[in-house]
Amino acid sequence: MCGIVGLFLKDKSLEPELGTMLTDMLITMTDRGPDSAGIAIYSEDSEANGKLTIQSDAADEAFSGLSEKLATAIGSPVTLRRKDTHAVLEMPAEKVSEARAALREIDSSIRVMSTGDILEIYKEVGLPKDVAARFEVAQMGGSHGIGHTRMATESAVTTMGAHPFNTGADQCLVHNGSLSNHNSLRRKLRREGVHIETENDSEVAAAYLTWKMQNGATLGEALESSLDDLDGFFTFVVGTKDGFGVVRDPIACKPAVMAETDQYVAFGSEYRALVNLPGIEDARVWEPEPATVYFWNH
Amino acid sequence: MQTFDLEAEGLRALNSALHAQASTTNQTVWDVVNPKGSHAIAVGLDAPIEVNVKGSTGYYCAGMNKQATVHVHGSAGPGVAENMMSGTVVIEGDASQYAGATGHGGTLIIKGNASSRCGISMKGIDIVVHGNVGHMSAFMAQSGNLVVCGDAGDALGDSIYEARLFVRGSVKSLGADCIEKEMRPEHLEILADLLERGGCDAKPEEFKRYGSARTLYNFNIDNAY
Numbered sequence: 001m002c003g004i005v006g007l008f009l010k011d012k013s014l015e016p017e018l019g020t021m022l023t024d025m026l027i028t029m030t031d032r033g034p035d036s037a038g039i040a041i042y043s044e045d046s047e048a049n050g051k052l053t054i055q056s057d058a059a060d061e062a063f064s065g066l067s068e069k070l071a072t073a074i075g076s077p078v079t080l081r082r083k084d085t086h087a088v089l090e091m092p093a094e095k096v097s098e099a100r101a102a103l104r105e106i107d108s109s110i111r112v113m114s115t116g117d118i119l120e121i122y123k124e125v126g127l128p129k130d131v132a133a134r135f136e137v138a139q140m141g142g143s144h145g146i147g148h149t150r151m152a153t154e155s156a157v158t159t160m161g162a163h164p165f166n167t168g169a170d171q172c173l174v175h176n177g178s179l180s181n182h183n184s185l186r187r188k189l190r191r192e193g194v195h196i197e198t199e200n201d202s203e204v205a206a207a208y209l210t211w212k213m214q215n216g217a218t219l220g221e222a223l224e225s226s227l228d229d230l231d232g233f234f235t236f237v238v239g240t241k242d243g244f245g246v247v248r249d250p251i252a253c254k255p256a257v258m259a260e261t262d263q264y265v266a267f268g269s270e271y272r273a274l275v276n277l278p279g280i281e282d283a284r285v286w287e288p289e290p291a292t293v294y295f296w297n298h
Numbered sequence: 299m300q301t302f303d304l305e306a307e308g309l310r311a312l313n314s315a316l317h318a319q320a321s322t323t324n325q326t327v328w329d330v331v332n333p334k335g336s337h338a339i340a341v342g343l344d345a346p347i348e349v350n351v352k353g354s355t356g357y358y359c360a361g362m363n364k365q366a367t368v369h370v371h372g373s374a375g376p377g378v379a380e381n382m383m384s385g386t387v388v389i390e391g392d393a394s395q396y397a398g399a400t401g402h403g404g405t406l407i408i409k410g411n412a413s414s415r416c417g418i419s420m421k422g423i424d425i426v427v428h429g430n431v432g433h434m435s436a437f438m439a440q441s442g443n444l445v446v447c448g449d450a451g452d453a454l455g456d457s458i459y460e461a462r463l464f465v466r467g468s469v470k471s472l473g474a475d476c477i478e479k480e481m482r483p484e485h486l487e488i489l490a491d492l493l494e495r496g497g498c499d500a501k502p503e504e505f506k507r508y509g510s511a512r513t514l515y516n517f518n519i520d521n522a523y
Contacts, residue, residue, distance in 0.1 A: 252414055252433075255376060255394070271354050271375060272335035285354075285373060287394060287413050290433065 002163075002176040003029025003149040004256075006237045006267035007277075008244050008296050012143075014263055014278075018043075019140030023132045025266075025273045026147040030128045032176075032269055033149030036162035037131040038123025040114070040172040040239050043142035050096035052089040053113040053120045054103065055159060059085045062107050073102035084134040085159075086113065086122050093117055096169075111160065111197075116170030118241060123148075123162035143298065146239045146267075148174040154182065155200040165206035168213055170241040175202035176254045176269060177233035185229070205230060209238070223247045223293045237267055243297035252290035259283040265296045300325050304339070305332035312339065319345040321365070335375065340368045343385070360387045363404060379406045382423055395432070398425045401442065407496045414451065417444045420461055426496030436463050437473065445492050447500050455508055463508040464489050466500055477511045 005025035009015055019041065026037060056062035059082070067080040067089065074095045081088045091099055096115055103110055114121035122135040128149045132138065148163035155161050164172040179185075182201035185208060190196060194207050208229065212222035219240060226236070227250065235254040238245045246267060248256055259266045259274050261283045268274045271285065288294055302312050312330065319325060323345060330351045333339055337356040340349045343366035351359070354372030361380045370378070373391030382401040389397075392410035399415065401423025408416075408425070414432035417425050422441045430448035437453070439461035449467035456473020462485070463476075472478075481502075489502040515521050 252395070257394075270335060270356055271373070272337075272356055275334040275354075286392070290414065 001032045001151040003032030003269045003273070004174050004176050004235065004237050004267060005029055005147045005269070005273050006145070006239075006244055006246075008144040008265040009263065010265070011263035015143060016141040018142045018145055019136075020138045021277065022145045022147050023138040024276055025268060026128045026132055026137075026149060028273045028275075029147075029149045029269060033151040034127055035152050035157045036123065036125045036150040036159075037128035037148065038121065038150075038162045038164050038174075039132070039135070039137050039145060039147045040119060040121045040164040040174075041137070041140050041142045041145040042118050042170070042239065042241065043120065043140060044118050049090040050093035050099075050115070050117060051120060052091075052096060052099060052103070052115050053086055053122070054089060055086050055111045055113050056107070056109055057085065057159075058109065059087070062110055063087050066106070066110075069106050070099055070102055073106065074098045083122065083136065085124060086135065088120055112166070114166040114172065116166075116241065118142075119166070119170045119172065119239070121164050121166055121172060123164065124159055125157055125162065143242075144239065144244055146172065146174055146237050146244060153178050154202075155198060158198070160198050161200045161203075163202060164239070165203055167206045167210045167238070170239075171209075171213075171219065172239040173202070173206045173209060174237050175205055176235045177249070179205060179230055179232035179234065181231040201232070205234070205236065219245065220293055220295065227291055235269075240297075243295060245293060245295040246288050247293045248288055248290050250291040256288050257285065258288055258294075259285045299327040299329060301329045301331060303331050304336060305334060309336055309338060313341060316340060316343050316345075316347070316349065316366075319343075319347050321345055323347060333372070337375070340366070343368070354391065363387060373410065374408075379404070379423075382406065392429070393427075398423050401425070403442075405495055409497075411448065417442075417461075420444065424492055424495070426492055426498065428496070428498060430467070433470075434473070436461060436476075439463070443488065443492055445489065445496065445498075445505075447498055455510075457514060458508075458510045460510065462488070464492075464505040465508065466505045469506075469508070472508065475511050475514045476508055479507045479509045481505070481507045 067078045071078040078091045163174040179201040182204040209222045333353040335356045341361045344364040348367045351370045356375040358377045360368040363385045364383045367386045369388045374393045376394040379387040382404040384404045388407045393408045393412040396415040398406040399418045406425045408427045411429035412431045416431040416435040418437045420439045426445045433451035436455045440459040446465045450469045453473035455476030486502045
């Protein structure tokens, strides 16, 4: 099953409320995915720094002294902002890939959840309300964000099997559905040198988009080609630095409802997720068409 | 008139109250407020009552309906009026996928658009859609009528048996074994009645009729057991 929520704000005055609204939407989708939950949030709160969101199952030990070690390794100041099992490392944008490589040397148990200038991804196993509370999602502001509640079908219930998946700098993907050709596609992508960590089908979709974009496709083109190359059921919502996109497979079994007002564009797996948004009574509400790529940008 | 606040009192209490109505009830009109996209509203009714849902609904609203009139003043989620036996269901807004699926009887009126698989496996229900229907509508339709005042999506009437499909606008593509058929006087008469019941001001002459070519495997008597 799985639940997806997304919110793209047009009205800047709502930005401080983004986390609160997304949390409410996410918890409403608990019935669709009680295994794990995750959120990708786009927030320009820092001074155009590079961000790495990291996770560790032994966070106390792993994050202790990490910013100093990393600063020494890359020769730039690094700040660390911890949230439960996650932490956001901020550094000059041009140092992000160097820092990612250095992290592997410093502590190989640390997992990178996201990279980018403004994207942060938080995800864990557990009920959506508990996951949202652990990361204090309701306190976060931002311009747009995507959330996911997972009911696992294709792989184990683990942190790394939870969504969203980071597909490139400031890009992420969430998925509702199941892919049937993920094993063969994973083998193909691994032969191409793409790093895939889990046996999860959605991670393959994320890796596929990343690979397409590394080979020159735009995100829109990569999503278009996913309609040919991915076999199975999917509703994807992708986050980008300045907006978000939606695509459904041609059969479109997996539900999707969109709502748009002058203040926002919102996505929900069900209308229920949208009912507490301001002005929803007068919003334009519709279902995205099958096999059609939609985008909203700032 | 009874007013029921779904948010305050909950779904189980609503459906229990509606199920408790006998055919001779005096509580004939029920308003349901604060539906907020909830699932399974007014499911399994079996009394000649009128239920007005003041907002949009989630999955399976008015499923398995018998006798009752359920009027949704908003849009309906997936599977509205699924397996309806009799009565009337009216959706003021749009309906999500598989509206009226497997319905045996009664009338489903959708004043907006219906999405994919509208009337899938319909078995006698009449469905009138004021707007468009999505892909794979009337898939394996067995009996009843589907009226579409707008356009139909891909693969209309795929593997259809004996249902009648009337479409005023364009049909993106016809499914396997579905063909356009002659509109004879008796069809115009049936359609006029459906349009009137559905509250459409369209003229029967503006529609085309589609149905089964009866060429698939199961129509060949030599394949019978």
